[in-house]
Amino acid sequence: MRFPTYLIVSLGLATGACSSISDSRYNPMNWGQSEDIAATLAPEDGYLVLQDNRNLIAQVTNLTVVNAQGGVIVHATGLPPTQGYFDAELFPRNEEKPEGATLVYEFRVLEPNRQQRVSSEVSREVIVAHFISTAKLRGVNEIKIVAAQNSRSSRAQ
Missing domain, CATH: 2.60.40 (Immunoglobulin-like)
Structure with missing residues (x-):
């Protein structure tokens, strides 16, 4: 039972140290982190501009x-x-x-x-x-x- 746990922990640490995998989604160190996405509530076409007829x-x-x-x-x-x-x-x-x-x-x-x-x-x-x-x-x-x-x-x- 200890052998699979040691294997998983050692694989996680080994892949976390690799530079090619460090930024990938396969790296367990990146799991649970969110990407920086710029969220906006502005409509894609822009806001409607009303003209004053007065x-x-x-x-x-x-x-x-x-x-x-x-x-x-x-x-x-x-x-x-x-x-x-x-x-x-x-x-x-x-x-x-x-x-x-x-x-x-x-x-x-x-x-x-x-x-x-x-x-x-x-x-x-x-x-x-x-x-x-x-x-x-x-x-x-x-x-x-x-x-x-x-x-x-x-x-x-």
Whole structure:
């Protein structure tokens, strides 16, 4: 019973010392070790990039910046050319990184599917708000909202 055990141990040590077998899968010293495989969850074709179909609103008519816990809330009022504009958002330029000392946002809206009435300015107003954290406001002196025909800005407090 001791002879087979000694034989297996001596063969294992002998093949482990051989240079041609040392990196092979037949070497018992390599058993149980995993290969370094770079695992990734990224899709082979890359990530899907969605395009934003929204346009800049015609005008920004009002801008207020209100202090809130952990940052500020930016309220902006825009005026499109007709009624029916929807899905408004203050879309950050440059991934919310300041341009100089200014954070710049574009006031984007989606146009109505069919022709709408012009009516009064009050009935066409689109109001949107956006929270900006204190961390993103570090080093920022001004917040600017851009529209197609104008822009408005507010100094940071």
